[in-house]
Amino acid sequence: MESSYVDYKESDLDFSPADKQKIKEDAIPGQSLSYMQDAWRRLKKDKVSMLCLIVVIVLVLIAIFGPYISKFDYASNNLLNANKAPNKVHWFGTDQLGRDIFVRVMYGARISLSVGFVAAIINLTIGLLYGGFAGYKGGMVDNIMMRIVDILYSIPMMLYVILLMVVMGKGLGNVYITLGIAYWTGMARIVRGQVLSLKNQEFILAAKAAGANGRRILLKHLIPNCMGQIIVTLTLSIPDAIFTEAFLSFVGLGVSAPMSSWGTLCNDALATYRSYPYQLFIPAMAICITMIAFNLLGDGLRDALDPKMRK
Known part of the structure; x- marks a missing residue:
């Protein structure tokens, strides 16, 4: 039986440099991207999500710098200018105490957005550590920890948020604490899973x-490999916190006067909304725009971070 082995003799041609055309043909197109770079590339293709991202950035900039740029103060009363319709001086008009609604909406954006972001940070910290530890330990530890979460989750969230605010009293700091206590259970369940x-x-x-x-x-x-779901959940929790704070302020359990959140502005305008509907319509529109922007941005992040979830 003849051997299939063939004596191969190296020659100089085997090691000759490849020409430029051959190099171009063998080159792999595109560049290597990290997970976040690839997610950002997919997110940029979603025009609606990018528009919502721009809206969120503009809202944050207005909340930070807007009250400083305006020549009006959010707390100064001027009864001679009470209930003025929108005009060139007061773009959004004035309220029943003569305060400029435009600067109060900008200041309200600062309060409402800060509540959303602080609640999200607390939600991230507690939910991440609690759910991660329960999921990693498993067994009896996991059962006990998650039964506590199930008990808290079974109670309507708005109910014990209101109860906590009644016990702790009004104030921005108490709103931070209350929402931080109430909003971490959903994050914990997602991280644990x-x-x-x-x-x-x-x-x-x-x-x-x-x-x-x-x-x-x-x-x-473990946690770095869960960041896709964590970021999406975090983004979607911000509008929930903003709406909850607006509701608490609307019923008189939120921030104290003269501070103004969007819920407080809606509450102030409720008595005169038939005569001056713009006083209620403007802060309500601010709440709607913010919640829509964050929710659509969250949907875009979900598709970008986990393409398998895209329908």
């Missing part, structure tokens, strides 16, 4: 074999 689905993957077993402890595995391996 993601950790349960990932903790038995091969890269976690490799980390354990390399000697990584539980804290490092949770913070360096």
Whole structure:
């Protein structure tokens, strides 16, 4: 039986440099992108989400710098200018105490957005650590921790938010604390579910074999791989917190006078909305625009961060 081995002799032609045309043909098109770069590339293709992102950025800039640029003060009364219709001087008109509604809406944006972002940060911190620890430990620890979450989740959120505000009293700081206490349960359940689905993957077993402890595995391996769902949930929790704060202020349990959130402005305009509907319509529109922008941005982030969820 003849051997299939062929004696191969190297020649100089085997190692000759490739020409430029051959290099171009063999080149792999495109460039290597990280996870976040690829998500940003997909997000930029979504025109609605990018428009909503611009709206959110504009709202944040108005909330930060708007009250400083305006020549009117949000708290100064001028009864001679009470209930003025929108005009060249007062773009949104004035309220029953002669205060400029435009600057009060800008200041209200500062209060409402700060409540949304602070509640989201507290939600992220508590929910991430609580849900991540429960999912990683599993067993009895997971059962006990998640039964506590289920009990809190079964109570209507608005009910114990109102009860906490009644007990703690009005004030912006108390609004931060109340929403922080109430809003972390949903994040905890989502993070726990993601950790349960990932903790038995091969890269976690490799980390354990390399000697990584539980804290490092949770913070360096599990949570970073859940960031897609976490970011989407965080984005969608901001408009919920803004609406809750607006409702609390509307019923008189939110920020104290002379501070003005969008809910407070709606409450102030309620008595005279038949005669001066713009006083109610303008802050209500601000709430609607903000909530729509954040919700559509959250939908776009969901599709960008996890293309498999796209319908």
